[in-house]
Amino acid sequence: MGHVEPHVSVWRGVLPSALLAASAVLSACGGRVAAVPAAPLALSPREQLTRDLDSLLAAPAFANAHWGVLVVHPQSGDTLYARNADKLFVPASNQKLITGAVALAQLGPEFRIRSALVASGPVRNGVLSGDVVLIGRGDPSWSDAVQGDALLPLRELADSVRARGIRQITGRVVVATGHFAGPKVGFGWDYDDLEFAYGAPVDAVLLNEGIARIVVQGAAKAGDMPDVRVLPVSQAASVAVQLQPTRASVDSSAPFDVAWDDDLRAYVVRGSVTVGQSIAARVAMRDPARATAQALAQALASAGVTVDGGSQVDASRARLSGDTLAVLMSPPLADLLRYFEKPSQNQIGEQLLRVLGLEKTGVGHADSGLVVVRRQLAQWQVDSTRAVVRDGSGLSRHNFVSPRAITRVLDAMQRQPTFGIFRDALPTAGVDGTLASRMRNTTAQGNVSAKTGYVDRVRSLSGYVKTLNGETLLFSALANNWTTPVRDIERVQDFLAVRLASLRYVRPGDGARPAPAR
Numbered sequence: 001m002g003h004v005e006p007h008v009s010v011w012r013g014v015l016p017s018a019l020l021a022a023s024a025v026l027s028a029c030g031g032r033v034a035a036v037p038a039a040p041l042a043l044s045p046r047e048q049l050t051r052d053l054d055s056l057l058a059a060p061a062f063a064n065a066h067w068g069v070l071v072v073h074p075q076s077g078d079t080l081y082a083r084n085a086d087k088l089f090v091p092a093s094n095q096k097l098i099t100g101a102v103a104l105a106q107l108g109p110e111f112r113i114r115s116a117l118v119a120s121g122p123v124r125n126g127v128l129s130g131d132v133v134l135i136g137r138g139d140p141s142w143s144d145a146v147q148g149d150a151l152l153p154l155r156e157l158a159d160s161v162r163a164r165g166i167r168q169i170t171g172r173v174v175v176a177t178g179h180f181a182g183p184k185v186g187f188g189w190d191y192d193d194l195e196f197a198y199g200a201p202v203d204a205v206l207l208n209e210g211i212a213r214i215v216v217q218g219a220a221k222a223g224d225m226p227d228v229r230v231l232p233v234s235q236a237a238s239v240a241v242q243l244q245p246t247r248a249s250v251d252s253s254a255p256f257d258v259a260w261d262d263d264l265r266a267y268v269v270r271g272s273v274t275v276g277q278s279i280a281a282r283v284a285m286r287d288p289a290r291a292t293a294q295a296l297a298q299a300l301a302s303a304g305v306t307v308d309g310g311s312q313v314d315a316s317r318a319r320l321s322g323d324t325l326a327v328l329m330s331p332p333l334a335d336l337l338r339y340f341e342k343p344s345q346n347q348i349g350e351q352l353l354r355v356l357g358l359e360k361t362g363v364g365h366a367d368s369g370l371v372v373v374r375r376q377l378a379q380w381q382v383d384s385t386r387a388v389v390r391d392g393s394g395l396s397r398h399n400f401v402s403p404r405a406i407t408r409v410l411d412a413m414q415r416q417p418t419f420g421i422f423r424d425a426l427p428t429a430g431v432d433g434t435l436a437s438r439m440r441n442t443t444a445q446g447n448v449s450a451k452t453g454y455v456d457r458v459r460s461l462s463g464y465v466k467t468l469n470g471e472t473l474l475f476s477a478l479a480n481n482w483t484t485p486v487r488d489i490e491r492v493q494d495f496l497a498v499r500l501a502s503l504r505y506v507r508p509g510d511g512a513r514p515a516p517a518r
Contacts, residue, residue: 044506045503045504045506046080046081046503046506049080049081049499049500049503050081052495052499053069053081053083053496054083056492056495057069057083057492061484061488062482062484062488062492064481064482064483065479065480065481065482065484065489066084066087066089066479066480066481066482067083067084067477067478067479068083068084068085068087068089068402068403068476068477068478068479069081069082069083069084069085069403069475069476069477069478069496070082070083070085070403070404070406070407070474070475070476071473071474071475071496071500072407072411072473072474072475073471073472073473073474073505073507074410074411074414074472074473074474075471075472076507076508078507078508080473080500080505082403084403085402085403085404086386086402086403086404087402087403088386088388088400088401088402089400089401089402089403089458089460089478089479089480090397090399090400090455090458090480091394091399091400091401091406091453091458091460091478092394092395092453092454092455092458092459092460093344093346093393093394093395093451093452093453093454093460094394094401094406094451094452094453094460094461094462094476094478095349095389095391095392095393095394095399095401095453096340096341096344096349096392096393096394096451096453097341097406097409097410097426097451097462097463098373098377098387098389098401098406098409099340099349099352099353099373099392099393100337100340100341100349100352100422100425101376101409101412101413101422102356102372102373102376102377103333103337103352103355103356104333104334104337104413104416104418104421104422105376105412105413105416105418106356106359106360106372106376107333107355107356107359108333108418109332109333109334109418109421110332110333110334111332111333111359112329112330112331112332112333113137113138113139113140113141113329113330113355114137114139114327114328114329114330115134115135115136115137115139115153115205115327115328115329115330116134116135116324116326116327116328117132117133117134117135117157117160117161117324117325117326117327117328118132118133118134118135118320118322118323118324118325119131119132119133119322119323119324119325120132120133120171120174120320120322121170121171121322122323123164123165123166123323126165126166126167126168127166127167127168127169127170128166128168128169128170128171129170129171130169130170130171130322131169131171131172131173131174131309132161132169132171132172132173132174132300132307132325133174133175133176133314133317133320133322134157134173134174134175134176134205134292134293134296135176135179135317135318135320136175136176136177136179136180136203136204136205136206136289137179137204137355137358137364138179138180138202138204138206138351138352138354138355138358138364139205139206139328139330139351140202140206140209140330140336140339140347140348140351140352141153141330141331141336141339142154142206142207142208142292143207143208143209143211143339144208144232145209145339145343145345146331146336146339149232150207150208150232151232151233151295151299153328154207154292154295154296154299155299155302155303156326156328157296157299157325157326157328158296158299158300158302158303158305159303160325160326161300161303161305161325161326162303162304162305164325166305166325167304167305167306168305168306168308169300169305169306169307169308169309170308170309171308171309172307172309172310172311172312173293173296173297173300173307173309173310173311173312174293174311174312174313174314174317175205175289175290175292175293175296175311175312175313175314176204176205176314176315176317176318176320177203177204177205177289177313177314177315177317178204178314178315178316178317178318179204179318179358179364180202180203180204180354180358180364180365181363181364181365182365182366182367183366184201184202184203185199185201185202185350186346186350186366186390186391186392186393186395186396187366187390187391187396187398188390188391188396188397188398189391189395189396190397193395194260194284195259195260195267195283195284196282196283196284197209197211197282197283197284198346198395199284199346199395200284200285200288200346200347201284201285201286201287201288202288202347202350202351202354203288203289204289204354204364205288205289205292206288206289206292206347206351207232207233207236207285207288207291207292207295208232208236208285208288209345209347209348210284210285210288210347211282211283211284211285211347212230212231212232212233212236212237212282212283212284212285212291213230213231213232213280213281213282213283214228214229214230214237214239214258214267214269214280214281214283215228215229215230215231215278215279215280216228216243216256216269216273216278216279216280217229217273217277217278218246218273218274218275218276218277218278219245219246219275220275220276221246221275222245222246222247222248222275223245223246224245224246225243225245225246226243226245226246226273228241228243228269232295233291233294233295233298236285236288236291236294236295237266237267237283237285237286237291238264238265238266238267238286239266239267239268239269240261240264240266240267240268240269241268241269242268242269242270243269243270243271243272243273244271244272246272246273246274246275246277247272247273247274247275248274248275249274250272250273250274250277256269256270256271256272256273256279257269257270257271258270258281258283260283267283287313289313290311290312290313293311293312293313294311296311297310297311334418334421334425336348336352337421337422337425338424338425340352340425341425341426341427341433341451342425342426342427342432342433342434343433343434344427344433344434344451344452344453346393346394346395347393349391349392349393349394350366350391350392350393351392352369352392353366353369353370353373353391353392354366354368354369354392355369356368356369356372356373357369357370357371357372360372366391366392369392370389370390373389374389377389377405377409380408380409380412381408382405382408382409386401386402386404386405387400387401387402387405388400388401389401394453394455395455397455401478403462403476403477403478404476406462406476406478407462407474407475407476410462410463410464410474410476411474414464414472414474423449423464424449426449426450426451426463426464427449427450427451427452428446428448428449429442429444429445429446429447429448429449429450429497430442430444430445430446431445431446433452434452435448435450435452438490438494439494439497439498442498442501443468443498443501443502444465444494444497444498444500444501447465447466447501448463448464448465448497448501449463449464449465450462450463450464450465450475450497451463454486457480457481457482458478458479458480459478459479459486459489459490459493460476460477460478460479461475461476461477461490461493461494461496461497462475462476462477462478463475465497465500465501466501467500467501467503467504467505468501468502468503468504468505469504469505471505473500473503473505475496475497475500477492477493477496479492479493
C-alpha cells in the first residue's frame, strides 16, 4: 500500500484555481500546490465541498481517470457528494471490506476454525501403528504475523503427541486438505503475481500465510560462499543458489535477485552480497500444505518422536475416524479480522472465502463462498449489477464494485452490534495498517477508519469518518485507469477524508442546501 510523501512538481499548475482550501489540506497531507484565489465566501460548507471536489476531479491530470465517489450520512440517508456512484470499478483490496463484513455477519465474532491431529491406527507401548493425520479447515493464523512464530502451533501439536506417550510413528505425517476443493489461488489472478508473497496460494492447512523467507547471509570474509536459508521451514521452497562468493564490496552491475524459474521448478537466488551483509526476500510457497507436512515432521523429531514413513499431502482426506491426539483452535474471527484488514493480507481473505463456503454450504470451494457472499449482499440490498465478486482479497481484476455498493455494506455493518469490531479492524488514518503514514497531523488522524486498495491503475479508499460535530459519514472514493503518479490519486482521496473530518455536518433543511447528486 502506498503512502503520502512530499511531491511538488506534478501539482504545480495542475489544480484548478478554485482550490485554496484543497491546497491547504493537501499541504498538510504531504503535497504542495501553488497558491490559488479563494472561492466565494457565500457558499455553505457542503456547497464548498462539492465545488472543491468537482474542481479536483476535473483537473487536467485526471482527464483519463475514472472516478467514483460517494459520501452519505447513513442516519438521514443524505447524500453529501456523488460522482459515478453506481458505476462499476475494480476495487482492489476494497474487496476485503465485503469479505470481512460477510464473514462477521455469517460466522459471528467468536467463530474459531478447528484443526485436528488424528491417529489413523492404534497406539500401544508408545508406538502409533499408522499415520498421524493433520486435518485442516482453513485456519490462517499459523503465521509469524499472528503467532509471532509460524511454527509455534506445530510445536504445540508435536508436544501433545509426546505428552500422549508416543515415541514412534510407523507411518507418515499426513496433511489432509480435503475440506478445501478447487483452485488454490483467486479467480483471474495474474500469473506474474504468483511468485510474490501477496500472490501465495492457500489451502485447508496453511503455514505462514503461504509465504517463505529466503535469507542470504554474507560470509565473514571475502571469497567464502554466503549462507542461504529458507524460513520458516527449510523445505518450504525449492531454491537453486547461483550466488557469487562474498565480496568486500559489491559491484552494482551484479544485484541480488530472487525469481522463480519454471524450468528448474525452483526459486533461483543470484547476485552478490558483501561481508556480513544479510538480505531477505519474501516469496510464495508453491505448496504450503506440503511445507506444513515437512514442518510438522521436523517438529515431531525435535520433540523426540520418530516418524518412519516421511511426510505427504493427501487431498482426498477430510474426515477420519481415529483417536484425536490434539486440537488447535484459531483465534476468534474478531481478532483475525485485524490481521486481515489492517495490513491488507490477501491469503486471509482467500481462506475466509473458502471457510464461508465450508461452514455455510458444506463445500470449502471459493465458488461456494461466493454464493454465501452474494446472498448476504442481496440481503443488504446490493444486487448483482452493483457488485461482481470473484475472490476474497481483491487481487483479481475480475471484481467490479460500485461506490454505492461499498457504502451500503458499510451502512449495514454500522447497524450491527458487531460494528465496533468491524470498524476497529480497519486501518486508522495516521496511526496503523496501510494508512499509518497517510493524513498525519490532520483532523483525519485517529478519526478515519478506512480500507485502502491498490493494484496497477487502481486506488481505493472507503470507510468511516466523524465530522467536527460527531456525526458519522460513510465514504467511498474509487479511482481506475489513470496515468498520473499514484500519489496524486492518494492526495485526492486523503483530501476528501480530511475535509469530511473537518466538516460540521448540517442536515438539509437545517440551514444548508444539499449538494446535487450526479
